Amino acid sequence: MRITDIRHVSAPLASEMSNAFISFKTMTTNVVAVETDVVRDGERVTGYGFSSNGRYAQPGLLASRFLPRLHEADPASLLDETGENVDPQAVWRTLMANEKPGGHGERSFCIGALDMAVWDLHAKLAGKPLWTILSERYNGGRYDEAVLVYPGGGYYRADKDIEQLVAEMRGYRDAGYRICKMKVGGLSLADDLKRIEAAAEALGSGETLAVDANGRFALEEAIAFANAVEPFRLAWFEEPGDPLDYHLNAELVGHYPHAIATGENLFSHQDMNNLLRFGGLRPDVDWAQPDPSLCYGLTETLVMLDEAERLGWSRRRFLPHGGHQLGLNMAAGLQLGGTESYPGVFAPYGGFADDIPIVDGHVTLPRDQPGIGMELKPALMDEMRKRLELD
Numbered sequence: 001m002r003i004t005d006i007r008h009v010s011a012p013l014a015s016e017m018s019n020a021f022i023s024f025k026t027m028t029t030n031v032v033a034v035e036t037d038v039v040r041d042g043e044r045v046t047g048y049g050f051s052s053n054g055r056y057a058q059p060g061l062l063a064s065r066f067l068p069r070l071h072e073a074d075p076a077s078l079l080d081e082t083g084e085n086v087d088p089q090a091v092w093r094t095l096m097a098n099e100k101p102g103g104h105g106e107r108s109f110c111i112g113a114l115d116m117a118v119w120d121l122h123a124k125l126a127g128k129p130l131w132t133i134l135s136e137r138y139n140g141g142r143y144d145e146a147v148l149v150y151p152g153g154g155y156y157r158a159d160k161d162i163e164q165l166v167a168e169m170r171g172y173r174d175a176g177y178r179i180c181k182m183k184v185g186g187l188s189l190a191d192d193l194k195r196i197e198a199a200a201e202a203l204g205s206g207e208t209l210a211v212d213a214n215g216r217f218a219l220e221e222a223i224a225f226a227n228a229v230e231p232f233r234l235a236w237f238e239e240p241g242d243p244l245d246y247h248l249n250a251e252l253v254g255h256y257p258h259a260i261a262t263g264e265n266l267f268s269h270q271d272m273n274n275l276l277r278f279g280g281l282r283p284d285v286d287w288a289q290p291d292p293s294l295c296y297g298l299t300e301t302l303v304m305l306d307e308a309e310r311l312g313w314s315r316r317r318f319l320p321h322g323g324h325q326l327g328l329n330m331a332a333g334l335q336l337g338g339t340e341s342y343p344g345v346f347a348p349y350g351g352f353a354d355d356i357p358i359v360d361g362h363v364t365l366p367r368d369q370p371g372i373g374m375e376l377k378p379a380l381m382d383e384m385r386k387r388l389e390l391d
């Protein structure tokens, strides 16, 4: 088995919506395909990956730094002990050769996209869904039959009023979701409170509504917001302040008894360790939300989960960000707390297999689709293959 080609492209992920910090008007993402000389059912076995939303594509870094390292490596050094499959950890080490520690900036999601494609390929060559490999290799064969999933939605749009927000939340409810998330921090506290009240009413209770400030608030604003929303007993208050402001989180938990969730903008296990050590988060109340496609991939996120367990954090307190099928496979096979979904946004990258039913806020994973399962989302496959000029 040999890797014969690695394609990549900057693909648009643009839409008219905004969170409290950014508009998605010009958003792009890395899309990657790793092709091999193995042919099954008349087709080359190929792994696909992308790097989720929020950070823009980095084709220059992929072309000038990371792919040359793979091209120059001895092909045998990238294989596992069977000699017939790619070894994702060996690929990761090759990609990260000559990279200094720290400064986890733009490189982490280039590697995240490549790592997703390599794990997809690894599972396809093994003929198994990725979640079963994760369960067997890293979780003693245990897995969750049903995974908690929640839509990350409730975005701001210039033309979106409260009625539309309510209709969106009702739509998620009707589709089978229970916990739903909406954006906050983009309007005055008074205006956001009206939106929160309406969304909570549409969902039947604040306890199934999560709110996401996308790092917008300074400490005083975060405390004022927390005081104002405390009576709603929200499912969680996400990214109150800057991702690296551990002090803000540590102070905030002293003012807020309900759950805080954060971590989608921490891109290494060292950064996550710092959050868990110094961010004041409570392992029995709060949530950690790394995005494997942004933080150097599943390979790094496995290290992150191990380190977190050493710090007294159960895997159940992890809810991967990003609304992609990699997070879903991890949640099932590693028995995490659940994962985000984007049923209506970031199409076609967000959301799960087209025919996967959402039952009481949970999904069951396909058992017979090798890999991550992207082939069960034809619109996603069509878009990636078109952008990568694979057809």
Ligand SMILES: O=C([O-])CC(=O)C(=O)O
Residues within 6 Å of the ligand: 019, 053, 054, 152, 212, 214, 264, 321, 322, 340
């Ligand atoms: O709006 C974004 O950047 C995405 C986000 O925070 C989330 O899904 O939690």
Ligand SMILES: [Mg+2]
Residues within 6 Å of the ligand: 212, 214, 238, 239, 264, 321
């Ligand atoms: Mg978020």
